[in-house]
Amino acid sequence: MSAKPTVDAVIPVFNAPALTRRCVDSVVACLGRSLRYIYIQDDASGTETRQMLDQLSYECVRVFHAEKNQGFGKSVNDAVDRSDAAYVLILNSDIVASEDFLPALCATLSADPQLAVIIPAGNEYTKYEWKKYQRLPGGYVQTHRLRGYAFLARRTVFKEIGGFDPAFGRGYYEDVDLGRRLDLQGWRLGVYPDARIEHKGGGSFGRGPSFRELARRNRDLYFSRYPDADRNVLLLSGSCSLNQFPPQLLNAIEDVLQNGGYMDWLAPQPPRLLLSLQMRTDFSAFTALVWLLINSRQSSKCFRELWILPDAPRLLAALFAFFARARGVKIVPWKWS
Numbered sequence: 001m002s003a004k005p006t007v008d009a010v011i012p013v014f015n016a017p018a019l020t021r022r023c024v025d026s027v028v029a030c031l032g033r034s035l036r037y038i039y040i041q042d043d044a045s046g047t048e049t050r051q052m053l054d055q056l057s058y059e060c061v062r063v064f065h066a067e068k069n070q071g072f073g074k075s076v077n078d079a080v081d082r083s084d085a086a087y088v089l090i091l092n093s094d095i096v097a098s099e100d101f102l103p104a105l106c107a108t109l110s111a112d113p114q115l116a117v118i119i120p121a122g123n124e125y126t127k128y129e130w131k132k133y134q135r136l137p138g139g140y141v142q143t144h145r146l147r148g149y150a151f152l153a154r155r156t157v158f159k160e161i162g163g164f165d166p167a168f169g170r171g172y173y174e175d176v177d178l179g180r181r182l183d184l185q186g187w188r189l190g191v192y193p194d195a196r197i198e199h200k201g202g203g204s205f206g207r208g209p210s211f212r213e214l215a216r217r218n219r220d221l222y223f224s225r226y227p228d229a230d231r232n233v234l235l236l237s238g239s240c241s242l243n244q245f246p247p248q249l250l251n252a253i254e255d256v257l258q259n260g261g262y263m264d265w266l267a268p269q270p271p272r273l274l275l276s277l278q279m280r281t282d283f284s285a286f287t288a289l290v291w292l293l294i295n296s297r298q299s300s301k302c303f304r305e306l307w308i309l310p311d312a313p314r315l316l317a318a319l320f321a322f323f324a325r326a327r328g329v330k331i332v333p334w335k336w337s
Helices: 017-034 047-054 072-081 102-111 155-160 174-184 211-225 247-258 285-294 314-326
Strands: 007-013 038-042 061-065 087-091 095-097 115-120 140-143 150-154 188-192 197-199 233-236 263-266 305-308 330-333
Touching (some): 007 072, 017 038, 017 047, 017 087, 017 095, 017 102, 038 047, 038 072, 072 087, 087 102, 087 155, 102 150, 102 188, 115 174, 150 155, 174 211, 233 314, 247 263, 263 285, 285 314, 305 314, 314 330
Parallel strands (some): 007 038, 007 087, 038 061, 305 330
Antiparallel strands (some): 095 197
């Protein structure tokens, strides 16, 4: 019987001492049996946070104080460098654990050798109806967008790909960029629906006055690297299901998703199975049409292409095609036997 893989946690910290203490206490209480060490990387916090961290009495906790502020990504990279575990659990300092989901996440990584990252679902994923999505080995749902508030990663893969890119500074989009690099190199990303974790959001590295400027800068950097990441497609069909799609259509969908785009599928009856979290069926015909009309052509959220399947209702297809042409949206009619 093979030994259990070693797991270390990494928590980058910048101020917010109360949130950080709550995070560390919950991680030790709920995940402590499954963890070897918890590496806390203090990113040059203020005196109150430094003193709180130095007073932590947990044997598994290792605290390192950086001399200068480096940002979220560099802080995580430095902490991961100190670990030699098989897996690293990377956590924001504003999360709260309520259960030990690590055995399930480790088993999922073991079940799929191409899975590089597994994310515990929590309050960030409450809008998803998990029954709509295809489950892959180990019970996870594929995603093409990495949310970095909490995820378990293969340490060697994280290191080999270069970890987070320090070009993103204090943070925002560094996690999406990491996920895109993993995706484009053939690794899979997943969300484990049966795990729970609470994420406050904006509490770890702050959302001060410079947040919007930083987010805009990093967003522009991300899309300059991955110009196809805003290739969002509206797919019109009849009652056909995924297993009726020809291989060339499935490959085309995968290409959109793997490059960071989204696929909104509009059909008379909601499809029963979706490939990944970047496939959505939430639009009604009216909502989709309004979204097609009012979104700015410069917005990364608007539809870039309209795909029409052979069984799509004719009147609906004609209506959407008319307005798509008026908005300069590319129209792709699909045909097959």
